[in-house]
Amino acid sequence: MSSFARMRSVAAAELGVASRSRRALATVLIFSAITGIAMYLTISMFAAIEAELLKLLALPDAGETGSVTMTLWQSDQFNRMVSHMTRNSAVFADIQGRHPVVLAYAFFLFSLVPLVTLMTSSASVASDIRSGSVRYMLVRVSRAEWSIGKFFGEAAAVLAAMAVGALAAWAVAICRLPGWSALGLAGGVFDWTLRAWIYSFAYLGLFMGLSHVVRSPGKATALSVAALVALGIAANRWPWLEILSPSSSQTLLWRRDPAAFMQGAVHLVSLAFLYLGLGAFVFSRRDV
């Protein structure tokens, strides 16, 4: 059996465990509720702002939430203003044609990525070490195969959680925006979900890497939170350290330009394997 096949089997087993785990189920439910509520509140907010605007300008009802915002969004003056505010004209140019409701969803989603990843995966390795269940695996696969297989299994579990959340957000959106194309909304929602999933890799690598060096699931989660805070503080104080922080590539994932997007994706995948590799290296020298 090839090494790749063994890693694939570990990943499948990990996904099987995650899909039956109470913690993962709770995460999916909470995440779906948050994305659904966030979508509902976003649309309500746009509807309220637009109603206020129409009333103020004494204009007839546009009939569809988002259409006024979209018009405003695409006007040159507004573009220049926002472009100046974001200080990143390339990012702004890339997101300009997208529906504001979908962009608001993307903003929520990217903000939630560290939390979702923390909840699903931060303790996954430590809990296997603590319970001893890792021993049954390590007489069948190498430690490196186990670590990499687990990473991909957890990545698949995060994708599943995000897909369910995206479905909830999409369902709310088509109920609240009946005039919009359901397919168009689905395309927007799932496009951003995939981008956010790629963003989650670096967090997954960081949390799972840390989880390799402790035995207690609680300590692994605490260590992950501490690492997030430390990275944030360090990148703020010493900007050259920003390259070690997943958030440094977030804006690149918002880009439509394939080269910029790939640059961000490669950075995030590299970070993931750097952190996972460091954790796996420590683990390879430990007794289990």
Place this chain on the structure above:
Amino acid sequence: MIASAVSTRALTKRYGKRKALDGFTLDVPAGSIMGLVGRNGSGKTTWMMSVAGLVRPGSGEINLLGRGPFDASVHSGRIAILPQDSELPLEMTPLSLLSAFARLQGLGAKEAKASAQKALESVNLSDRARASIRSLSHGMRKRVMTAQCFLGEPELVLLDEPMNGLDPEEAERMRNFILSGLGRRTTVISSHNLLDLGRIATHVAFVEDGKVSRVATMKELSDSGKTLEEAYLGR
């Protein structure tokens, strides 16, 4: 066939100041059932875990099935272990877990499922194959742990206290099952239950303070007119 399924020379392992293994040397004849007896903390479990690659010895040599120390690419599917105090993933079902283990040992999807079903049958758990492990009793979980050792016919099986937590009927079934592999596979059993061990082992190694003090065949013991318990207690 190789003469020794496991050969360890002068293994050492320290946990802080305590020496868990202190020159542990042992050859386990291929096809035998080797019993390891000794007090708590004498080094039996550490030796087993070192052989399986789960614990890294400080020094010494391990030769496993004639192919050096444990290496997953060489030994995967050829050795199995029933570790002490190790839980199974509680969310999975026995059938899905054993199928996953069998896949890791290189079996195809259908073969893996068939092998998992056969293993569960052999420990009398077919009726709970699709229940979650969380819902199983301690004894049933122990039987699942034992079943995973016999997936895909491994050449070497390391069992740490395999009879603990089993009722008398299941313990008897387990003994018969271990005996059924005599000559075909090598089994090493660490146990404090000398009566059980005396009924199934072909060889016995007495372990004291991190090293083997004596190795004997059960025939040698019986020829000397002693039971295993008497030999252990030095009577």
